[in-house]
Amino acid sequence: MSETSYGRLIRDGLWSNNQALVALLGLCPLLAVTNTAINGLGLGIATTAVLVLSNATVSLIRNLVRPEVRLPVFVIVIASFVTAVELSMNAWFHDLYKVLGIFIPLIVTNCAIIGRAEAFASKNHLLPAIVDGLSMGLGFTGALVALGAMRELLGMGTLFSQADLMFGATAADWSFSLGANFQGMLLAILPPGAFLGMGLMIALKNIIDGRQRKAQPAKVEAAPAGLESGAA
């Protein structure tokens, strides 16, 4: 990977090697907190921040750390950043912090993060590692928000409710509602709804990919995408 194509990195992270929809990493927070779009966005941004910082750090120390101890070192790096993010959220987004609860510290165990550290950042220079962390994080955030929006809309008939938790009091009226008469499908905001919604999203992505592949059958992929993400 001496010659890195940033466009490819971004496309991989956002779509073709999306950590949530393709690699199926980090499913525990993905399924647990996405009962509203705002919860998904909050956790997604926190994860993205940790991912960028840990990727950058791992890339910087990649030549100093002996391979035998690399995993514990990565975990310590990730845990430090998660603690920092957790403390900052507690300080500045306290209400959102209370809603997300245990899932902020649990970002440490999100396999997407250590997966990117091991598979990409520990083998690449600083800038590609940061771009990779950012695009993977944004792809993960996108999946979280989409799933959260779908479940919130089906389950409660609202969208972006409680946006003030994140964007302050001005955002209190951002929420969109299908009306008070909408009788939500309670199952959508319960855990089974997360699994069903996740399955439907993956199916949708596969349909779109299939359509695209059919649209341009002549073009042969140079190398199978996502080869470098075999770990984790």
Next chain:
Amino acid sequence: MRFSTITSPHSARPNSVSRTMLLVILALLPGAAAMIWYFGWGVLINMILASVTAVACEALAVRLRNRPVLPVIGDFSAVLTALLLAVALPPLLPWWLTVIGVAFAILMVKQIYGGLGYNPFNPAMAAYVLLLVSYPVQMTSWLPPEMLNEHPLTLLQSASVIFTGALPAGLSWDALTMATPLDAMFTQLDQSRMLSEILAQPLWGDFGGRGWEWVGNWYLLGGLFLLYKRVISWHIPVSMLGSLLVIAMLFHFLDQEAYPFGMFHIFTGGTLLGAFFIATDPVSACTTRKGQLVYGACIGLLVFIIRTWGGYPDAVAFAVLLMNMAAPTIDYYTQPRAFGHQGAGRD
């Protein structure tokens, strides 16, 4: 078993899928008719609405999958799923809930896995659970049976309630609906009332709720017809009803005022419908004989456990779905010994 004396080649009448499904639908009809008798026209409207929706969804899914539509529609499995769901739904359920339930059963539980024969879960019960978990208020608004019903609705009134939600003048949902006997029993037991006290209410017949027990009888009759026609084998119904009866009687003898007697569990709720029509679903149930005994017994046990200590009004659907999950494992461990081999057959 026929012992014909003709010489080979023998050819029996083919036991096609559509014939089996039609026989099951036929066997379901007495119970369904009894439900219409006791709970009014709403049941019939639900059945028709569910069947139409099921066939439409099935046709849509099969078209999307580029398969020929008519043979799939013609096997009647979608209609059977719709009818099984419809008789489990409250008679005055708003129409869009019936449509959501049936669409979920056909599209998400059946066709997404590959259609008839591939679904790991019973579609009707999965849809029932979806509706029960999502819309608990509507799903527990049952009508009282005919003999206790002070405000019987005409066909037009039922249709108007189902399709527009408009109740007839002067009636409220509270006046119209009533808890199911099973719900009434366990709610009151939770309030530490004694069994003898609860059973003094007019809600009860000989074994279960008035009206309900007769619906159960007709399902039992339909089930016996299926057994006679060899559409189902005796293993699952007998082991399910047997284990439910045994465990319920055991607890009843331990504390006669806190646990309903065994026959109550059999004749209330969806037990008989479940034992003969739902647990025996050849797709999602166990296939080995020994496995079917285990499967049925576990369903009976789960029904008792969930009814007694769970929060939902009936347990058959949950029990069947849980055991659907276990069915492949049970099948794996109960493979019959191949003839001529020693040991368990699996090496």
